[in-house]
Amino acid sequence: MRENDAWIKVKGLINGRPFCETAASTTTLLEFIRDTLHLNGTKMGCGDGECGACTVIMDGKAVRSCIILAAEADGSEIITVEGLTLPDGSLHPLQDAFLETGAVQCGFCTPGMLMAAKALLDVNPEPVEEEISRAISGHLCRCTGYKPIVEAIRLASDKTHIL
Numbered sequence: 045m046r047e048n049d050a051w052i053k054v055k056g057l058i059n060g061r062p063f064c065e066t067a068a069s070t071t072t073l074l075e076f077i078r079d080t081l082h083l084n085g086t087k088m089g090c091g092d093g094e095c096g097a098c099t100v101i102m103d104g105k106a107v108r109s110c111i112i113l114a115a116e117a118d119g120s121e122i123i124t125v126e127g128l129t130l131p132d133g134s135l136h137p138l139q140d141a142f143l144e145t146g147a148v149q150c151g152f153c154t155p156g157m158l159m160a161a162k163a164l165l166d167v168n169p170e171p172v173e174e175e176i177s178r179a180i181s182g183h184l185c186r187c188t189g190y191k192p193i194v195e196a197i198r199l200a201s202d203k204t205h206i207l
Contacts, residue, residue, distance in 0.1 A: 056120045058083070059127030067114040073107075074098045076114035077124060085125035085155050089184070096183030099156035100124050106163035106179075125155035128162065137203030138162055138196070147196040149187030157183050161197045170201055 049068035056063060058081060065080050077083050077100065086109060089097030093111035100109045101123040128136035135143075138158050142148050147157070157180055164171055164179035171179070176197045177190075185193065 052115050052118075054114045054118045056117060056122060058122045059124060069113070069115060071114045072110055073100070073102075073112040073114050073117050073122075074109040076117070077109060077122070080114075083124050083126050087152055087155055089152070089156075094182070094184075095153070096156040096160065096180075097153055099159045099183070101159055101163050101166075104163070104166065106160045123159070123162070125158055128158060136162075138165070138200040141196040141200035141203065142193070145192045145196040145199060147188055147192040149185075153183060153185040153187075157185070157193055161200065164197070165201055171197070173198070 049070050051066050052069055054065055054067050054076065058077070063081060065076070067076050067080060074086060074088060077086050078088070086100055087097040088110065089095035091110050093108040096108065098108055098110040099106050101107070102112070102117060103120050128139060130136060138161050142154065142158065148154050160179050160183060164176065168175060173194060176194050180190070180193060
């Protein structure tokens with residue numbers, strides 16, 4: 045934040061809950077989510093929108109929160125990885141599938157991958173491998189080699205029909 049930044053009100057829904065907070069005009073959505081709303085599941089990777097670690101769902105679309113200003117999210121509905129938890133507190137089928145297939149290694153890319161996968165399955169509940177690969181393209185993972193991630197998303201597509 046710079047000394048001469050203007051302050052703005054940002055309001056909307058995050059993980060189904062209303063929020064209304066102030067932020068500097070230069071605050072990114074990632075900073076707002078982590079520092080103002082105290083939801084730390086969304087990760088800061090590159091800060092340039094290249095790695096995908098900061099992916100959240102905003103108004104139904106997977107977006108890189110490090111390159112969007114908080115002000116741009118005013119009035120939006122946002123889902124972070126914390127919002128995947130089901131009402132009974134259990135893991136989302138995507139999270140279960142990531143664990144089952146070994147798609148979680150160090151875990152740094154996992155929140156962004158999960159959100160990209162959820163955004164895909166929300167619009168295409170039965171994606172083919174090419175569509176899955178396209179949905180996670182640009183998401184950097186140094187541990188898994190992507191095969192377990194693609195397998196997890198394919199596995200979860202069967203389980204998410206009930207949600």
